[in-house]
Amino acid sequence: MTITTTPTSDLGTVASGTAASLRTNRRRRAGRSTLVTCALTGAVGTLFVLTMMVGSFRIGAGEVIASVLHLSDNPSVDFVVRGLRLPTAAAALAVGLALGASGTIFQQVLRNPLASPDFVGVTSGAGLAAVTGIVLLQAGGLLVSGLALSGAIAAALVMYLLAWRDGVSGYRFILIGIAVALFFEGLIGYLLSRAQLFEARQAMHWLVGSVGQASATELRLLIGALVVLLPVAALLQRPLRALDLGDDAARMLGARTELSRAVLLGVAVVLVALAVSVAGPIAFVALVAGPIANRLLGPAARGVLPAALVGAALLLTADLVAVHLLPTPLPTGVVTGAVGAPYLLWLLATTNRQGAGG
Numbered sequence: 001m002t003i004t005t006t007p008t009s010d011l012g013t014v015a016s017g018t019a020a021s022l023r024t025n026r027r028r029r030a031g032r033s034t035l036v037t038c039a040l041t042g043a044v045g046t047l048f049v050l051t052m053m054v055g056s057f058r059i060g061a062g063e064v065i066a067s068v069l070h071l072s073d074n075p076s077v078d079f080v081v082r083g084l085r086l087p088t089a090a091a092a093l094a095v096g097l098a099l100g101a102s103g104t105i106f107q108q109v110l111r112n113p114l115a116s117p118d119f120v121g122v123t124s125g126a127g128l129a130a131v132t133g134i135v136l137l138q139a140g141g142l143l144v145s146g147l148a149l150s151g152a153i154a155a156a157l158v159m160y161l162l163a164w165r166d167g168v169s170g171y172r173f174i175l176i177g178i179a180v181a182l183f184f185e186g187l188i189g190y191l192l193s194r195a196q197l198f199e200a201r202q203a204m205h206w207l208v209g210s211v212g213q214a215s216a217t218e219l220r221l222l223i224g225a226l227v228v229l230l231p232v233a234a235l236l237q238r239p240l241r242a243l244d245l246g247d248d249a250a251r252m253l254g255a256r257t258e259l260s261r262a263v264l265l266g267v268a269v270v271l272v273a274l275a276v277s278v279a280g281p282i283a284f285v286a287l288v289a290g291p292i293a294n295r296l297l298g299p300a301a302r303g304v305l306p307a308a309l310v311g312a313a314l315l316l317t318a319d320l321v322a323v324h325l326l327p328t329p330l331p332t333g334v335v336t337g338a339v340g341a342p343y344l345l346w347l348l349a350t351t352n353r354q355g356a357g358g
Contacts, residue, residue: 029297029298032297032298033297033303033306036293036296036297036306037303037305037306037309040293040296040306040309040310040313041309043309043313044093044309044312044313044316047312047313047316047317047320048089048093048316049061049064049065050320051085051088051089051092051316051319051320052064052068052081052085052086052089054320054324055080055085055324057080059077059080059081063077063081064081067081067082068081068082068086087212087214087216087219088211088212088319089316090219090223091211091212091214091219091278091279092211092279092312092315092316092319092332093312093315093316094219094222094223094226094275094278095211095222095275095278095279095282095315096285096289096308096311096312096313096314096315096316097226097230097308097309097311097312098222098225098226098271098272098274098275098308098311099117099271099272099275099282099285099286099289099311099315100285100286100289100290100293100307100308100309100310100311100312100314101229101230101233101268101271101304101305101307101308101311102117102267102268102269102271102272102275102286103116103117103268103272103285103286103287103288103289103290103307103311104289104290104293104304104307104308105233105264105265105267105268105304106120106265106268106286107290107291108290109261109264109265109268110171110173110174112171112174113290113291113347114174114287114347115173115174116286116287117152117268117269117272117286118281118283118284118286118287119174119177119178119181119287120159120173120174120176120177120178120180120181121155121156121159121176121177121178121179121180121181121184122152122155122156122159122177122269122272122273122276123152123272123276123281124155124180124181124184124185124188124281125151125152125153125154125155125156125158125180125184126148126149126151126152126155126273126276126277126281127148127151127184127188127206127207127276127280127281128151128155128184128187128188128191129147129148129150129151129152129154130144130145130147130148130151130203130206130207130280131188131191131192131203131206131207132147132191133147134195134199134202134203134206135191135192135194135195135199135200135203136191138199140202141215142215142217142218144206145214145215145218145277145278146277148273148276148277148280149273149274149276149277152269152272152273152276152277153269153270153273155180155184156265156269156273158180159173159176159177159180160173160262160265162176162180163176188207191203192204205331206280207280207281208280208331208333208334209279209280209281209282209283209331209332209333209336210279210280210282210331210332210333211278211279211282211315211319211332212332213279213280214278214279218277218278219278221274221277222274222275222277222278225270225271225274226271229267229270229271230304230305230308232267233264233267233268233304234303234304234305236260236263236264236267237303237304272286279332280333281333282315282332282333282336283333283336283337283340284336284337284339284340284341284343284344285311285314285315285318285336285340286311287340287343287344287347288310288314288339288340288343289307289308289310289311289314290307290310291347292307292310292314293306293307293309293310294307296310314336315332315336318332318335318336318339319332319335321335322334322335
């Protein structure tokens with residue numbers, strides 16, 4: 001019997017070739033990620049300016065930019081841009097960034113494309129707390145936002161504790177979240193049925209979601225949280241990718257799985273809670289932003305920042321459509337719901353055929 005051995009030099013050549021191929025693929029993915037992120041940043045900036053250009057009083061792009069950056073002194077333009085349109089545009093930008101980032105974190109940590117704050121009870125907890133304040137306490141403004149923030153965080157803590165069994169399973173967390181969301185929706189329906197007409201209308205308007213209802217204090221809080229938490233989420237990309245491989249593989253790579261999962265979910269919950277406190281529970285943006293960003297980035301590439309930019313682009317576009325392109329101006333959540341519902345049906349059908357998602 002003849003035994004054939006591979007020369008050591010050949011093994012070294014194969015190993016170096018594999019390493020070079022991996023480096024080339026890594027550079028290609030990094031280049032594509034940079035290109036996509038820059039393109040999304042440009043698109044979001046364009047939509048942000050466009051939001052302040054259109055309306056009954058048309059303003060040029062140069063005038064909008066000069067007014068926002070305080071490069072000119074035109075009282076009429078400054079009043080329209082800074083006083084009327086900039087708060088709404090800034091709210092749409094900030095809420096979209098927060099929803100996009102939180103949605104993709106939920107989906108990657110729980111390893112399910114259907115994992116979204118919309119469906120696992122976080123936004124329902126915010127909605128229940130806000131509706132309780134409106135109906136029972138006749139609350140408004142900053143108090144409603146504070147109640148929504150508290151409700152979202154409390155709902156997330158309850159679901160995390162209920163899902164804990166020597167660790168948190170994504171599948172169990174999602175099932176518990178759906179059950180909690182349905183329970184909260186039932187309580188919301190009961191409160192609305194007992195409310196006076198004016199209170200019920202106010203609560204329903206808040207539940208639909210609109211980027212034009214935030215105060216300056218709420219908006220500044222959300223922007224400050226984005227400045228702090230988006231870089232934190234970007235730094236946590238490595239443990240996020242490790243969790244994609246499963247808990248056992250992540251532990252072998254040195255990741256502290258439960259700590260990483262808890263911190264990432266905490267970042268996502270704070271972002272979505274602040275977004276809901278600013279604009280109400282706007283549906284489907286958190287669900288859709290991550291998958292769109294992943295398609296743009298290509299296979300095996302995921303990023304919190306691109307998903308956040310996609311969320312901002314979606315919400316800015318939805319606000320433009322809701323306010324300027326429909327016969328009657330509508331809340332932003334109506335447009336996102338109309339677009340997101342068909343996407344959800346498509347996602348359920350495709351994940352079922354592929355054997356994913358349960």
